[in-house]
Amino acid sequence: MVQANTTQDIRLDGHADELEIRDKKDVQALLDRYDAFLFDCDGVIWHLDDREKMTPDAAETINFLKDTGKKVNFVTNNGSKSRGEYLEKFRKHGFNVELEEIHTSGSATAGYVRDVVLPDISDKSKRKVYVIGSDSFEKELQANGLEWTGGTDPEDKEELPPFDYSCIKADPAVGVVVFQFHTQITYKQLTKGFNYLASNEGCRLICTNDNETMLIENGGSAPGAGALLKVLLAALPEDKQPVIVSKPWQEYMDQIRRRTDFDRRRTVFVGDRVQTDVLFANRGGLDSLLVFSGRTQPDDLHHLTAEQAPNYTMSHIGVLQEGKET
Amino acid sequence: MVQANTTQDIRLDGHADELEIRDKKDVQALLDRYDAFLFDCDGVIWHLDDREKMTPDAAETINFLKDTGKKVNFVTNNGSKSRGEYLEKFRKHGFNVELEEIHTSGSATAGYVRDVVLPDISDKSKRKVYVIGSDSFEKELQANGLEWTGGTDPEDKEELPPFDYSCIKADPAVGVVVFQFHTQITYKQLTKGFNYLASNEGCRLICTNDNETMLIENGGSAPGAGALLKVLLAALPEDKQPVIVSKPWQEYMDQIRRRTDFDRRRTVFVGDRVQTDVLFANRGGLDSLLVFSGRTQPDDLHHLTAEQAPNYTMSHIGVLQEGKET
Incomplete structure (x- = not known):
């Protein structure tokens, strides 16, 4: 894993191989570096075309992160459900999640x-x-x-x-x-x-x-x-x-920080969209991890501005399970 | 009556005395100069605060103009009624009006x-x-x-x-x-x-x-x-x-001219608003007569651009009856 500390270091050539997190070593470095993980939901936790279908190993991955003592929060712009309704959905699908870990733009x-x-x-x-x-x-x-x-x-x-x-x-x-x-x-x-x-x-x-x-x-x-x-x-x-008060605007980040104290330097935002998720993380001073299970595909990563460039990429969040002790 | 042939000649000092049409001589000059009269309705034919109440001598004035052979048309931006509904209203109040003389933005x-x-x-x-x-x-x-x-x-x-x-x-x-x-x-x-x-x-x-x-x-x-x-x-x-397709836009004027042929140089537009009526007339190459029975009052006529300056002013359309032979 090549770790990009500043956006200036980043060179995305359409496949972002340099930044891609794919094996146990990459994941271990990520887990060492970050105490808190913020996750977008649509296209990250569940599929965009069927929001009752979870992405591969999504629940296992979230539960693993929490078992290892990581802070986990969910940050969605989709306010068509209340937090209580999202909580029910998470639990139905086997996620170990609490109400205060869920944030909607609503x-x-x-x-x-x-x-x-x-x-x-x-x-x-x-x-x-x-x-x-x-x-x-x-x-x-x-x-x-x-x-x-x-x-x-x-x-x-x-x-x-x-x-x-x-x-x-x-x-x-x-x-x-x-x-x-x-x-x-x-x-x-x-x-x-x-x-x-x-x-x-x-x-x-x-x-x-x-x-x-x-x-x-x-x-x-x-x-x-x-x-x-x-x-x-x-x-x-x-x-x-x-x-x-939605991604990528600062008021949403400020509001999450009011409710959930996290150390910005040891937090990474995981999302599927450059214009909302990556921009939101970068503007808020967080590192960002772009997954390809939603809107963005590797071929979309041309001509990004520094503000839109993710620190890491990953096929889907299930890869983080590579960090499990076997 | 001081007749302003070009907008450059106009000097409005807040009371527009120079341009005001008030006596028989003024009206006679106006009737000599124009063959066609286009009238806005709200604030001109009827009152703004009660649209079933006509302005003083409105019907008599319109009927007088038609009796002397003038072309008369009505041009309103208010499309809450159809032309047929406007026709009924005109006739109920004693106006001698035909359907094809009524134009709404609708x-x-x-x-x-x-x-x-x-x-x-x-x-x-x-x-x-x-x-x-x-x-x-x-x-x-x-x-x-x-x-x-x-x-x-x-x-x-x-x-x-x-x-x-x-x-x-x-x-x-x-x-x-x-x-x-x-x-x-x-x-x-x-x-x-x-x-x-x-x-x-x-x-x-x-x-x-x-x-x-x-x-x-x-x-x-x-x-x-x-x-x-x-x-x-x-x-x-x-x-x-x-x-x-409403005042002050050119497409409305073009559409009225398609339906009612009139000689632009011998037509005057009578309205109660600078921003819609006077602008509409000036953009369409017509002269304009602003009445004070509606939205605009003499004190409002400060700081007008050349495009917004009326050629004449009048307290209300009933003044045109001064042209009647006695």
């Missing part, structure tokens, strides 16, 4: 609102939270002891009558609009959020995701959170940007 | 799709039109002999199931997405439109409006067509912009 957003956003609003009467989001997201808000309006409130799911906005009421107490993408979003929800952002001075917009597009079953694509966010951004002054 | 958009967009798509099998819009807009499409999918189709009004996009089918025959703002828009409609724009090469986006915000009853604001359009723009290459 749980991190809720935590960020509680820990950072609300305490920062000095006037307590203006800390009301309006939510555009799903029931899974509401579970995360609840777990963080937050109170909110909106969300799955049936009133907000009703269609807005044609050109009759009388049901949209001013509420100067709303100081935060929290936005989570969901496919049942209505114009009424967007209008309420927009109205608070446009009318309430200093009202903040906090989001779980900013991907503009999503791939769908027919091979086409659909508008993602980032596309819908633009509706709300039309209400914000240009110099005021929303805070996005 | 009717002009439908006409533009029929006259310009579809003939320009050489492959006939790729001329299918997908509509995001209201039933009033569907009446305009029908009046133009257009066939379409979407619109008020109940299937498109259903909520998209959580993260199940199987109902969104590829349809390479869709070559045009037509977008009209309505308050009952669903994520499913946006997703269908987005998918066609993203997947079908050369698929065009034609819209009736691009206002980003709308004022609402509570004094706040709501996202307008321009804000929702941004969801669809995320699917378009950056060099490809949608065509907007």
